[in-house]
Amino acid sequence: MNTADLIQLxxxxxxxxxxxxxxxxxxxxxxxxxxxxIIKLASNENPLGPSPKALAAMADEVADLALYPxxxxxxxKQRLAAHLNxxxxxxxxxxxxxxxxxxxxxxxxxxxxxxxxxEYCFAVYPIATQAAGGRAVVVPALxxxxxxxxxxxxxxxxxxISDATRIVFIANPNNPTGTWVPTPALKDFVAGIPPSVLVxxxxxxxxxxxxxxAADAVRWLDEFPNLVVTxxxxxxxxxxxxxxxxxxxxxxxxxLLNRVRQPFNVNSLALxxxxxxxxxxxxxEHSRAVxxxxxxxxxxxxxxxxxxxxxxxxxxxxxxxxxxALPVYETLLRSxxxxxxxxxxGLPNHLRITVGTEEQNGSLVDSLREILG
Ligand SMILES: *Cc1c(COP(=O)(O)O)cnc(C)c1O
Numbered sequence: 042m043n044t045a046d047l048i049q050l051x052x053x054x055x056x057x058x059x060x061x062x063x064x065x066x067x068x069x070x071x072x073x074x075x076x077x078x079i080i081k082l083a084s085n086e087n088p089l090g091p092s093p094k095a096l097a098a099m100a101d102e103v104a105d106l107a108l109y110p111x112x113x114x115x116x117x118k119q120r121l122a123a124h125l126n127x128x129x130x131x132x133x134x135x136x137x138x139x140x141x142x143x144x145x146x147x148x149x150x151x152x153x154x155x156x157x158x159x160e161y162c163f164a165v166y167p168i169a170t171q172a173a174g175g176r177a178v179v180v181p182a183l184x185x186x187x188x189x190x191x192x193x194x195x196x197x198x199x200x201x202i203s204d205a206t207r208i209v210f211i212a213n214p215n216n217p218t219g220t221w222v223p224t225p226a227l228k229d230f231v232a233g234i235p236p237s238v239l240v241x242x243x244x245x246x247x248x249x250x251x252x253x254x255a256a257d258a259v260r261w262l263d264e265f266p267n268l269v270v271t272x273x274x275x276x277x278x279x280x281x282x283x284x285x286x287x288x289x290x291x292x293x294x295x296x297l298l299n300r301v302r303q304p305f306n307v308n309s310l311a312l313x314x315x316x317x318x319x320x321x322x323x324x325x326e327h328s329r330a331v332x333x334x335x336x337x338x339x340x341x342x343x344x345x346x347x348x349x350x351x352x353x354x355x356x357x358x359x360x361x362x363x364x365x366a367l368p369v370y371e372t373l374l375r376s377x378x379x380x381x382x383x384x385x386x387g388l389p390n391h392l393r394i395t396v397g398t399e400e401q402n403g404s405l406v407d408s409l410r411e412i413l414g
Contacts, residue, residue, distance in 0.1 A: 054171040061164055065379045076377040080404055082395040083379040085216065085246075085357050087279035089331060089398070091314070092324035095280060098317035099310045110309035117307075120316045121287065125259055130292040133299065136306045138245060138273040138286025142210075143169045144298045145241055145269060145288070149207045150175030157201050158210040159193040161218050161386055163243060166210040175207070183220075190351050191359075191388075192220030195230045202238060209234060212243040213255045217383050217393040219353025224256035231258070231265050239294070241269045245286075246355035248277035248325055249332050254354040259289055266291045274311075276356065277328050278318045285311040332356045335396035342406040346413060357395045359383070362413070366392045369412055376408045 048056065064083025070076060114134040122129040135141035146169035150156060156170040160182040170177045180201045183192045193211060202209065211230075214221040222230075231240050242258040244250075258270045273286035285307055288298065318324070339358050343350045350360040362369050370382045370392060381393040394405065 052172075052174060054174045058168065058171050059385070061168055062385050064381050065374070067379070070374060070377075070379060074375060076375065079377045079379065080397060080401045081379045082357075082397050082401065082405060083381045083393075084281065085276055085355065085395045086281050087277060087328055087356070088335075088396070088401060089279060089324075089328055091279040092318045092321040094321040094324070095278070095314040095318040098313040099283075102310050102313040105309065108309070110305055110307060110312055112304045114307055114312055117312045117316050120319055124319050125289065127259070127262065127289065128292070131262065131289050131295055133288040133290065133295045133302070134307045134312075135286050135288065135302075136308075136311075137275060137281075137284040138243070138271045138288070139165055140284075140302075140306055141271055141286060141288040141298065142166070142241070142243070143172070144301050145208060145239065146170055146173040146175060148297050148301050149239055151207075153205060154207040155203065155205045156208040156210060157198060157206055159198060159215070161191045161215070161388065162193070162210060163212045163216050163245075164386065166212075170208075176205070178203075178206070182218075188352075189220040189222075191218045193222055195222060195226055199230065199233060202234065206238050208239045208241055210241050210243065212245070213258070214246050214250060214354035216245065216355065216357070217381070217386055217388070217391075218351055218359050219355050219357060220351060221250065221255040221354040223254075227256050227258065228261060231261060231268055234267065236265075236267050239267050239269055240265070241271065243271045245271070245273045245276055247272055249329060249356050250354045262289060262291070266293075269294060274315050274318060277325055277332075278315070279324075279328070280311070280314055280318060283308070283311040283314055285315050331398065332396050335399060335402050338399060338402050339394065339396060339406070342402070342409075346406070346410060348409070348413070357393055359388070359391050359393050361391050364390060366390050369409075372412050373405075373408055378405055378408055380405070 067079045118129040118132045150173040152174045155176045157178040158166045180198045183194045269290040271288045275281035
């Protein structure tokens with residue numbers, strides 16, 4: 042059997058799957074271009090690093106690395122339950138929230154089942170849907186001249202739900218656009234979805250959002266048994282490298298996800314660090330403040346440069362270069378700055394730029410000014 046025949050043996054969804062394109066790692070840019078002092082504004086990581094409390098907790102845990110982690114993550118679930126004011130039976134821990142998004146797809150999508158999501162949504166939804174063998178229903182986004190340009194169109198999403206729909210994915214705020222759906226509209230939307238359809242609200246940037254912007258959908262879990270909220274320690278908590286996130290759902294859905302989950306999907310360092318990170322309220326407050334300042338700094342600079350950009354409730358901005366963005370991206374790489382091209386999202390003129398420290402943002406703006414001249 043030759044290689045081409047073997048490829049035909051792969052599951053149908055996998056055969057036509059395009060892999061996820063991550064932001065370029067710093068070490069790769071060093072290897073390829075020989076540049077130093079690299080600034081990475083490509084993956085919406087916290088520029089302040091991890092919380093010192095999380096680092097200390099991890100260091101304490103290292104001596105026990107020969108042992109398997111607690112497969113049920115008991116202590117972290119207890120800590121999260123107290124933090125979120127809900128029972129631990131609603132929590133599913135994941136190897137990043139990406140893991141729980143995949144678990145949801147694996148658990149609920151069969152070959153005839155559909156997942157509905159917006160154009161320009163987070164790239165993991167189509168990948169998880171297709172890999173699980175489900176059908177993707179992509180709903181046109183809001184137009185570029187809308188107050189939430191390229192954002193989720195809840196009414197259109199609602200119209201695309203059919204008897205075959207099992208999951209609706211909503212990112213709030215959305216990545217890569219940064220747009221959000223206001224709380225009352227989102228709650229009405231969830232209330233209008235048939236109870237047989239799971240509504241997954243991805244709140245990866247929750248800690249960065251202002252209460253007046255995106256909703257805290259966790260408060261609606263009691264009301265809607267078909268609601269699932271996902272969150273992560275990768276963004277504001279600064280623990281992306283550890284891979285830890287979670288889903289909040291009805292205990293029944295959590296029980297189903299637990300059947301599919303790998304027994305030790307979350308490692309012991311991540312469990313320890315996440316617990317400590319939840320206790321570091323000061324760190325999150327500081328991270329929020331640095332992000333708010335940095336977001337305003339970038340938006341003001343883009344306005345000065347005549348670079349149009351989309352409103353953001355996260356720690357990143359989607360900016361329109363007004364020309365093909367890949368050459369701009371390449372030139373930034375050569376000056377040691379990594380941002381994120383989004384041509385694979387169907388946005389060839391945009392770059393997604395993570396909010397860094399004041400100094401990092403300044404360097405990015407200086408380079409962009411030169412490039413766009
Ligand atoms: C970054 C991100 C995630 C998840 O990342 P994990 O590191 O897997 O927790 C999930 N959803 C959105 C919208 C994101 O931007």
